[in-house]
Amino acid sequence: MMVSIKEVAKRAGVSPGTVSNVFSGKRAVKPELARRVREAASELGYEPDRAASQLRAGKARIVGVLVPDLNNPFFTSLIASLEAHARNEGFDIIVASSHGKVDEEAARLGALLAWRPAGLVVIPCTDDFVSEELLERVGIPFIVADRVPSSFAGDAVSVDNVEIGRRAAEHLIGLGHRHFVVAASTLKLQNIRERCQGIEAALMRFELDPPTLIEVGLDFDIARPQLGVFMEGPQQATAFIALTNFATLAILWSAHKSGLSIPSEVSVVGFDDFSWMQAVSPALTAIRQPVEAMGQAIWKQLSARIGGASHGPMRTKLICDLVVRGSTAPPPGDNSGKPRVRVPAGRA
Amino acid sequence: MMVSIKEVAKRAGVSPGTVSNVFSGKRAVKPELARRVREAASELGYEPDRAASQLRAGKARIVGVLVPDLNNPFFTSLIASLEAHARNEGFDIIVASSHGKVDEEAARLGALLAWRPAGLVVIPCTDDFVSEELLERVGIPFIVADRVPSSFAGDAVSVDNVEIGRRAAEHLIGLGHRHFVVAASTLKLQNIRERCQGIEAALMRFELDPPTLIEVGLDFDIARPQLGVFMEGPQQATAFIALTNFATLAILWSAHKSGLSIPSEVSVVGFDDFSWMQAVSPALTAIRQPVEAMGQAIWKQLSARIGGASHGPMRTKLICDLVVRGSTAPPPGDNSGKPRVRVPAGRA
DNA sequence: GTGAAAGCGCTAACAA
DNA sequence: TTGTTAGCGCTTTCAC
Numbered sequence: 001m002m003v004s005i006k007e008v009a010k011r012a013g014v015s016p017g018t019v020s021n022v023f024s025g026k027r028a029v030k031p032e033l034a035r036r037v038r039e040a041a042s043e044l045g046y047e048p049d050r051a052a053s054q055l056r057a058g059k060a061r062i063v064g065v066l067v068p069d070l071n072n073p074f075f076t077s078l079i080a081s082l083e084a085h086a087r088n089e090g091f092d093i094i095v096a097s098s099h100g101k102v103d104e105e106a107a108r109l110g111a112l113l114a115w116r117p118a119g120l121v122v123i124p125c126t127d128d129f130v131s132e133e134l135l136e137r138v139g140i141p142f143i144v145a146d147r148v149p150s151s152f153a154g155d156a157v158s159v160d161n162v163e164i165g166r167r168a169a170e171h172l173i174g175l176g177h178r179h180f181v182v183a184a185s186t187l188k189l190q191n192i193r194e195r196c197q198g199i200e201a202a203l204m205r206f207e208l209d210p211p212t213l214i215e216v217g218l219d220f221d222i223a224r225p226q227l228g229v230f231m232e233g234p235q236q237a238t239a240f241i242a243l244t245n246f247a248t249l250a251i252l253w254s255a256h257k258s259g260l261s262i263p264s265e266v267s268v269v270g271f272d273d274f275s276w277m278q279a280v281s282p283a284l285t286a287i288r289q290p291v292e293a294m295g296q297a298i299w300k301q302l303s304a305r306i307g308g309a310s311h312g313p314m315r316t317k318l319i320c321d322l323v324v325r326g327s328t329a330p331p332p333g334d335n336s337g338k339p340r341v342r343v344p345a346g347r348a
Numbered sequence: 349m350m351v352s353i354k355e356v357a358k359r360a361g362v363s364p365g366t367v368s369n370v371f372s373g374k375r376a377v378k379p380e381l382a383r384r385v386r387e388a389a390s391e392l393g394y395e396p397d398r399a400a401s402q403l404r405a406g407k408a409r410i411v412g413v414l415v416p417d418l419n420n421p422f423f424t425s426l427i428a429s430l431e432a433h434a435r436n437e438g439f440d441i442i443v444a445s446s447h448g449k450v451d452e453e454a455a456r457l458g459a460l461l462a463w464r465p466a467g468l469v470v471i472p473c474t475d476d477f478v479s480e481e482l483l484e485r486v487g488i489p490f491i492v493a494d495r496v497p498s499s500f501a502g503d504a505v506s507v508d509n510v511e512i513g514r515r516a517a518e519h520l521i522g523l524g525h526r527h528f529v530v531a532a533s534t535l536k537l538q539n540i541r542e543r544c545q546g547i548e549a550a551l552m553r554f555e556l557d558p559p560t561l562i563e564v565g566l567d568f569d570i571a572r573p574q575l576g577v578f579m580e581g582p583q584q585a586t587a588f589i590a591l592t593n594f595a596t597l598a599i600l601w602s603a604h605k606s607g608l609s610i611p612s613e614v615s616v617v618g619f620d621d622f623s624w625m626q627a628v629s630p631a632l633t634a635i636r637q638p639v640e641a642m643g644q645a646i647w648k649q650l651s652a653r654i655g656g657a658s659h660g661p662m663r664t665k666l667i668c669d670l671v672v673r674g675s676t677a678p679p680p681g682d683n684s685g686k687p688r689v690r691v692p693a694g695r696a
Numbered sequence: 697g698t699g700a701a702a703g704c705g706c707t708a709a710c711a712a
Numbered sequence: 713t714t715g716t717t718a719g720c721g722c723t724t725t726c727a728c
Binding site: 352353354364365367368369372374375396397398399400401402403404405406 | 720721722723724
């Protein structure tokens with residue numbers, strides 16, 4: 001079926017080693033021979049077998065990517081970015097999903113390792129990151145991305161989560177909001193909690209009450225009653241911040257169900273800047289994670305390690321933008337349009 | 349670094365062949381020996397090398413997936429579904445993006461083939477599907493998904509595009525709409541044109557004017573002026589149907605810019621039922637492609653071929669749902685709330 | 697039921 | 713610069 005290096009060699013009248021050299025470019029080959037080899041190869045439809053090549057050479061041109069969920073556009077965008085960078089350097093990527101479960105994470109990691117990849121990119125499904133030990137032992141370079149547990153001291157790429165939270169909160173404080181609800185799919189992840197910390201710190205600095213933190217899960221029907229309490233009745237809040245992309249949907253859906261109008265009755269800050277957010281009405285003010293830059297940083301670090309870099313941990317922390325659009329406005333009753341609370345001097 | 353079968357064999361006091369048999373289960377091994385082997389393997393952290401295994405055995409447990417764009421959630425959801433099914437049978441998947449370009453498609457296909465995968469899933473980037481010949485020649489099983497050119501006669505999984513179009517159009521006709529605009533990122537793809545045909549056929553059956561077809565591209569700023577013409581001024585339409593997920597955004601964004609209210613002034617049918625569509629206000633009436641069922645059908649077919657099925661082409665055409673929500677309503681001036689046009693007897 | 701040995705397609709040493 | 717050869721880790725005969 002698939003043609004091997006030997007047949008190409010025979011047809012071109014050279015040795016297999018020479019064919020190998022033509023394709024790998026590792027050793028110089030006389031132009032005339034090289035031409036004949038290429039010709040023979042294309043006539044036969046030859047494509048070098050990477051599995052065999054990697055077995056013999058001991059070095060792989062494949063990297064594994066393990067994410068918690070392939071249905072989450074943030075993760076898949078990251079994969080898209082990674083794929084582009086990897087391909088530029090001749091690497092292929094093999095993907096696996098842990099489906100958010102620790103045991104599947106371990107199992108999928110094993111499967112990925114079975115390909116003896118040159119490196120791995122892992123977005124852990126919990127802060128435990130039980131697979132760290134396994135990865136360290138195996139000795140394959142790996143980058144932990146997005147969800148970087150505080151206990152982890154190796155190579156990592158993430159965003160500055162505290163800063164994200166601070167910015168979102170200050171934007172809303174500046175508009176005059178005083179009653180905050182913060183929603184996230186889960187509060188068990190370190191990166192999410194850091195975002196909360198940023199928000200809490202900002203509110204504290206302005207001497208406002210701490211925000212209400214809500215874990216909305218991943219189901220509209222579970223999220224709804226929890227959010228509804230703060231959209232109707234006495235505990236009503238005016239500012240809602242989502243800390244995950246699902247939480248964004250939960251907040252919007254719940255506001256819709258409660259018949260609340262955005263932004264005149266409640267302001268909403270979404271998470272992850274997907275293209276639908278600018279298309280809908282009102283367009284969503286949102287926290288934009290620099291997905292492309294993250295993919296690039298991950299690849300840069302991984303690539304360096306694959307190339308043999310052996311110095312201490314490489315850590316990248318990227319800054320997110322707050323994209324202000326139509327879903328945030330002064331709270332009802334504040335007609336001035338101007339900030340109700342002054343930002344103390346020395347801070348933006 | 350990574351431990352090999354030999355070391356496990358030595359530690360367990362057996363031959364490499366026996367270790368292989370324990371892991372593959374192909375030949376019976378005495379329980380006592382098997383236990384010792386497993387023990388030794390886990391102590392050493394052994395994981396069989398799949399590249400080596402595939403090289404020797406000549407059969408791969410990896411499938412390649414080639415899509416036009418890893419940033420399109422429809423494609424990535426399909427990958428998610430595929431990944432789940434493949435993993436259940438012990439297959440890993442390697443992904444590549446053609447970035448919508450024919451030459452990249454060919455190049456990425458070559459790279460995928462270089463892993464000697466057991467099978468391939470391809471979503472072509474154009475109707476030419478120039479790679480078909482290459483794939484046929486190589487003889488590796490492959491399934492063409494989603495975009496199935498009329499010229500292609502092999503295994504394929506797609507949706508019934510004509511039916512999609514018909515349903516969307518009839519829904520709007522039933523509400524009383526008479527002036528239709530149909531938007532798609534491109535009209536060059538067969539599947540998109542089939543959707544148009546379904547719409548046109550429905551309008552013709554009700555003796556309405558044919559719809560205006562608009563190619564919106566993949567950029568808001570290019571889409572906007574084209575759609576704007578039909579949202580403002582004399583050529584105004586009341587019914588907008590998106591035939592791609594980007595077109596959905598373009599229509600919403602453009603309606604927003606034109607200050608049109610949905611659904612009181614214009615009705616919108618979106619494409620692909622993503623979760624944000626039910627969260628926004630108004631919730632979007634949308635054409636839902638059965639992504640999970642598609643992934644399952646693709647895997648079922650591919651799996652059969654990998655297993656050696658050699659009968660004629662396997663073709664699956666799945667039916668889409670029209671999910672009716674708040675973005676479609678009778679056109680302005682139609683206060684009855686009842687259909688303006690009667691559906692002829694004998695048809696739903 | 698198990699071991700010994702050959703060989704999958706390729707590349708790296710070594711010769712020439 | 714090129715050919716020859718050994719062997720990567722595994723599976724699969726073929727003996728026993």
